[in-house]
Amino acid sequence: MTFKCVSDGLPTPTLTWYKPNGNKLNTVTVKESTVKMTTTDDQDFEEPGSPVIISSATDIQATSLTVKWTAPTDDGGSSITAYRVVMLKGST
Numbered sequence: 001m002t003f004k005c006v007s008d009g010l011p012t013p014t015l016t017w018y019k020p021n022g023n024k025l026n027t028v029t030v031k032e033s034t035v036k037m038t039t040t041d042d043q044d045f046e047e048p049g050s051p052v053i054i055s056s057a058t059d060i061q062a063t064s065l066t067v068k069w070t071a072p073t074d075d076g077g078s079s080i081t082a083y084r085v086v087m088l089k090g091s092t
Contacts, residue, residue, distance in 0.1 A: 004034045020046060020077075048076035051083065 007013045008031055017025040017035045025035055049072030059066040067085055 001038075002034060002036050004032070006032045046074075046076040048072050048078075048080055049074040 003017070005015055005017075007015060012029050012031060014027060014029045015033045016027040017033070019025060019037070025037070051069040051072050054068045054070060055066060059068065069083070071080060
């Protein structure tokens with residue numbers, strides 16, 4: 001990914017680039033700065049939003065349940081490749 005920041009001011013602004021996890025990439029005193037970043041570390045991404053459950057009463061049968069959902073609007077910066085369904089009875 002390439003990010004560009006354009007600023008103006010006297011004295012010339014100091015720009016500091018940070019990764020989403022808070023690690024500093026670099027600091028420069030310029031009016032225009034570009035940084036290229038390859039995101040390979042899990043910490044470069046944010047947790048995706050929750051899917052929306054759209055199952056209804058008609059999806060509940062005597063011996064089965066059909067679970068339906070739509071993908072979250074925010075994927076956290078990376079493709080969602082799987083979901084995990086957890087069945088709970090009370091707090092168990």
